[in-house]
Structures are given as structure tokens and as C-alpha cells.
Amino acid sequence: xxISQKGLYALQALMMLTRRYNQGxxxxxxxxxxxxxxxxxxxxxxxxxxxxxxxxxxxxxxxxYQLRRPPDEIRLSEIIRLVxxxxxxxxxxxxxxxxxxxxxxxxxxxxxxxxxxDAAAKILENTTLADxxxxxxxxxxxxxxxxxGEASVVPLMVHAGGKEGHD
Amino acid sequence: xxISQKGLYALQALMMLTRRYNQGxxxxxxxxxxxxxxxxxxxxxxxxxxxxxxxxxxxxxxxxYQLRRPPDEIRLSEIIRLVxxxxxxxxxxxxxxxxxxxxxxxxxxxxxxxxxxDAAAKILENTTLADxxxxxxxxxxxxxxxxxGEASVVPLMVHAGGKEGHD
DNA sequence: AGAATCCCTATCGAACTAATAGGCATTGTA
DNA sequence: TACAATGCCTATTAGTTCGATAGGGATTCT
Numbered sequence: 001x002x003i004s005q006k007g008l009y010a011l012q013a014l015m016m017l018t019r020r021y022n023q024g025x026x027x028x029x030x031x032x033x034x035x036x037x038x039x040x041x042x043x044x045x046x047x048x049x050x051x052x053x054x055x056x057x058x059x060x061x062x063x064x065y066q067l068r069r070p071p072d073e074i075r076l077s078e079i080i081r082l083v084x085x086x087x088x089x090x091x092x093x094x095x096x097x098x099x100x101x102x103x104x105x106x107x108x109x110x111x112x113x114x115x116x117x118d119a120a121a122k123i124l125e126n127t128t129l130a131d132x133x134x135x136x137x138x139x140x141x142x143x144x145x146x147x148x149g150e151a152s153v154v155p156l157m158v159h160a161g162g163k164e165g166h167d
Numbered sequence: 168x169x170i171s172q173k174g175l176y177a178l179q180a181l182m183m184l185t186r187r188y189n190q191g192x193x194x195x196x197x198x199x200x201x202x203x204x205x206x207x208x209x210x211x212x213x214x215x216x217x218x219x220x221x222x223x224x225x226x227x228x229x230x231x232y233q234l235r236r237p238p239d240e241i242r243l244s245e246i247i248r249l250v251x252x253x254x255x256x257x258x259x260x261x262x263x264x265x266x267x268x269x270x271x272x273x274x275x276x277x278x279x280x281x282x283x284x285d286a287a288a289k290i291l292e293n294t295t296l297a298d299x300x301x302x303x304x305x306x307x308x309x310x311x312x313x314x315x316g317e318a319s320v321v322p323l324m325v326h327a328g329g330k331e332g333h334d
Numbered sequence: 335a336g337a338a339t340c341c342c343t344a345t346c347g348a349a350c351t352a353a354t355a356g357g358c359a360t361t362g363t364a
Numbered sequence: 365t366a367c368a369a370t371g372c373c374t375a376t377t378a379g380t381t382c383g384a385t386a387g388g389g390a391t392t393c394t
Contacts (some may be wrong), residue, residue, distance in 0.1 A: 002169035003257040003280070005352065011276055027370070041353055047372070060361025061369040076279060081334070089287070090170040092334035108299040109178055112243060112290065113170070117334065119286035120256070123279065132275040167253035167260040167284065172383065194339070208384055214341070227392025228338040341390070350381075359372070364365100 001120060007083040009037050010045050014079065017055065018071040018129045025057070025064030045083070052082050072130035080124060087124065088117035168287055174251040176204050177212050181246065184222065185238040185296045192224070192231030212250070219249050239297035247291060254291065255284035 012035045020026055028046060032039040046065055049055045056068045067074065077087065086092035090113050091099075099110040179202045187193050195213060199206040213232055216222045223235045234241065244254065253259035257280050258266075266277040 001256050004350095008257060012273060015273065015276065029370090038353060040355080043371080044353090044373095050371095057371060058361085059359075059371045062362055063360085063370045065371090086334035088334050089168050090175060094334065104301070106179060106182065108301050109182065112294050112299075115290050116287050119290060120283050121334075123282050123286060127279050132279075134271070134275050167248065167255055167288075171381095196339090205384060207386075210340080211342095211384090217340095224340060225392085226340045226390075229393055230339045230391085232340090336394090338393080339391080342388095343386100345386080346384085348382085348384105351379080353377085353379105355374100355376080357373090359370100361368100361370080363368090 001080065001087045001089060001117070002084060003080060004084050006041070006045060007080060009035075009042060010049060010079055010083050011076070012037065013042060013045065014049070014054070014067070014074070014129055015132055017065060017067050018133060021067055021071055023066075025062065025066050027064040031065070048082065049079075054079065054082070067129075070130070071133070072128045074129045075125055076127045076129075077121060077124035086117075087120045089113055093117055093121075168247065168254045168256060168284070169251060170247060171251050173208070173212060174247055176202075176209060177216060177246055177250050178243070179204065180209060180212065181216070181221070181234070181241070181296055182299055184232065184234050185300060188234055188238055190233075192229065192233050194231040198232070215249065216246075221246065221249070234296075237297070238300070239295045241296045242292055243294045243296075244288060244291035253284075254287045256280055260284055260288075 013031050016031050016035050017026060028043050029039060031037070031046075032042045046055060046057070050057050050065070053068055054074060055065050057063065057065050081087065088096055090096070093114065096110050096114045096117070100107050100114065103110065180198050183198050183202050184193060195210050196206060198204070198213075199209045213222060213224070217224050217232070220235055221241060222232050224230065224232050248254065255263055257263070260281065263277050263281045263284070267274050267281065270277065
């Protein structure tokens with residue numbers, strides 16, 4: 001899965017709307033200004049988020065955007081899938097399962113791809129917009145999702161190579 | 168991280184060379200035929216793998232390609248980084264660490280991105296070409312890397328949504 | 335000498351990405 | 365009721381990436 005510039009903008013805009021949750025409609029212009037995003041491009045993104053029922057809009061003067069659901073009910077996986085497609089590094093989960101079943105020669109390879117997508121999905125399904133809110137004074141970030149009967153998963157000590165592992 | 172068609176071809180070609188390990192040089196044409204890959208495109212890929220010292224070539228008649236190191240010393244992470252770039256879903260690990268440090272407003276978001284890349288890295292660093300070899304008769308695949316003093320990590324029961332979780 | 339094979343650079347069309355443009359529709363307010 | 369503010373929507377564009385092909389040069393075996 002690759003997160004595009006557009007995907008990043010979407011997430012940033014939604015973080016902004018999360019901060020302003022319950023404060024009524026926010027103008028595109030204000031979101032763009034506060035998050036330093038290209039206004040016209042953001043307009044397109046918000047339209048897409050609206051069609052996906054993640055945000056809602058008010059038109060005309062005093063119009064603007066706001067979240068349609070509480071921030072702790074909007075998962076990062078949902079947004080990323082919408083804007084940037086499947087979480088799998090190749091194809092999508094369904095396709096990979098098919099290949100694992102049918103392509104005996106490359107089964108093990110596709111299984112690794114599926115493992116990677118599952119690991120990403122686990123993180124992104126369990127992180128909501130609410131989890132991204134950091135208190136202004138707070139130090140190094142660490143988040144947790146609890147509410148609404150969801151399993152809280154803390155990704156503790158996940159690190160690959162040595163202490164110094166680039167990419 | 169997104170694995171391109173080219174990346175998949177590279178991995179497939181290397182799996183083929185793993186099967187033929189210690190059997191001398193294999194012609195591009197034979198690899199292409201056996202794995203059903205476009206020959207000319209594969210040529211480019213192998214050239215790149217050669218420059219990265221993953222495979223070595225012999226030129227002239229009786230020429231061809233072979234792995235330059237034993238299959239259990241070639242990690243999927245190395246190949247994917249070479250062909251498709253950083254494992255992170257956005258930017259690279261170093262850049263993400265910088266953003267987490269400096270961009271207070273979006274720190275938590277970038278931390279999630281880094282968590283995702285760490286999860287992917289963990290899997291891909293711990294899987295080698297040797298791990299992808301399945302016995303011809305064997306059923307559902309499961310692999311493990313042991314040799315050369317590496318920590319063997321079995322990604323057990325990693326699954327996101329419900330039983331039926333597409334992408 | 336000649337055939338086989340890898341080496342290398344160039345090129346191509348299709349698709350995707352990030353962004354901009356501009357007119358239409360709706361709504362609050364003077 | 366006008367009009368200004370704002371979102372809605374479609375089109376367009378320049379630049380990049382992707383997947384693939386082409387072809388001549390260099391090397392090595394027989």
C-alpha cells in the first residue's frame with residue numbers, strides 16, 4: 001500500500017476537522033489555510049470524503065464541512081482504502097488468497113504479501129482519528145483506542161533491523 | 168510500500184534461480200519462459216539485480232545468471248527496496264522519524280505510518296528466498312527461517328477485521 | 335569465424351498524479 | 365429580492381511513472 005500526497009492531505013484535513021469536532025461547518029478555505037493544503041485540490045478530496053459519507057457539507061454562505069461521525073468511529077483504514085486503494089502491497093487481499101490457493105509455485109511469496117497486508121490492516125483498523133489527537137503540551141506521542149467496545153492494540157516494540165534501521 | 172509488476176517479476180525470477188541454485192548459469196530466456204515473464208523486460212531487471220550484487224552473470228555463449236549468495240542470505244526486504252523503494256507507506260523511515268520529531272501537529276499520524284513500515288520491515292527482513300521454497304507435494308504453505316543465527320519469527324494469527332476481511 | 339548470450343541506452347504509449355480552472359447550484363443575509 | 369459567499373461538478377493540464385520493446389555493441393564458447 002502506498003499513501004499518496006492526496007491521501008496525506010485527506011488525513012490532515014480530517015485531523016483538522018477532528019480538532020474542530022462539534023463546532024459546526026468549517027470552510028474549505030480555512031482547512032486549506034490551517035493545514036497549508038492547496039485549496040482547489042482539497043476541494044476535490046473533501047468531495048470524495050463526502051460521497052463516502054465520512055464528512056458532510058453545508059452549502060451556500062456559512063457553508064462548510066464537518067465530520068459525519070464521531071472521530072473514534074472513523075478508522076484510518078477506511079480513509080486510506082477510499083483514497084489510495086487496498087492495503088495489500090500487491091493486488092488486494094481477495095486476489096492474494098486466490099493466488100495462494102491456485103498458484104502453487106508462488107504460493108509462499110503471495111502468503112508473505114498477505115502477511116504484510118494483514119499487519120498493516122491490523123494497525124490501520126485499530127487506529128481512529130480520535131487516536132491521532134495529541135494534547136498540545138504533550139511529549140512523544142503514543143495513542144490508544146478504547147471506546148465503543150473495540151479491542152485496543154498497542155503496537156509495542158516493533159522494530160526491524162538494528163537500532164539504526166533506515167528503510 | 169507498493170510492489171510493482173517489475174518487483175513481482177524480480178521476485179519470481181529470483182525464486183526460479185533459487186530452485187536452480189548450484190546448477191550454474193541460467194539463460195534469461197529460460198527464466199522468462201519458465202516464469203512466463205516478458206524476456207526483454209526481465210533482461211533489464213536482471214541487470215539491475217546484478218548491479219546490486221544479488222545475482223551474477225556470465226556473458227557469451229553458455230552465459231546466464233545465477234544467485235551470488237546462498238538463498239537464505241537474500242532477504243525479500245533487500246529486493247523490494249532495490250526495485251520498488253522504501254518499505255514505508257509514505258516517504259521513508261528516516262524522513263518519518265524527522266517528521267515525528269518536528270511536526271508536532273501530525274506527529275501521531277506519522278507515527279502510525281512508521282508503525283506500519285516497521286511491521287512490514289519485520290516480516291520482509293525475516294523472510295529469505297530460501298523460505299519461499301515449497302516442497303512440490305506439500306499442502307498449504309508455511310515457512311520459517313532459521314540458519315545463520317537469525318531470529319525466526321512466525322507471524323501467527325495476524326488478521327484484521329472479521330473472518331471475511333477483504334481489502 | 336561465427337553463433338550465442340549478456341550489456342546498455344533509447345524510446346514509446348498508457349496510466350497515474352497533483353494541481354488548476356471555471357461555471358453552476360444553493361443558501362444566508364442586507 | 366438581490367447578491368455575496370460557499371460548496372458542487374466536470375474538464376483540462378503538465379509532469380511523472382510504469383510496463384514494455386528495440387537494437388546495436390561487447391564478450392565468450394566452440
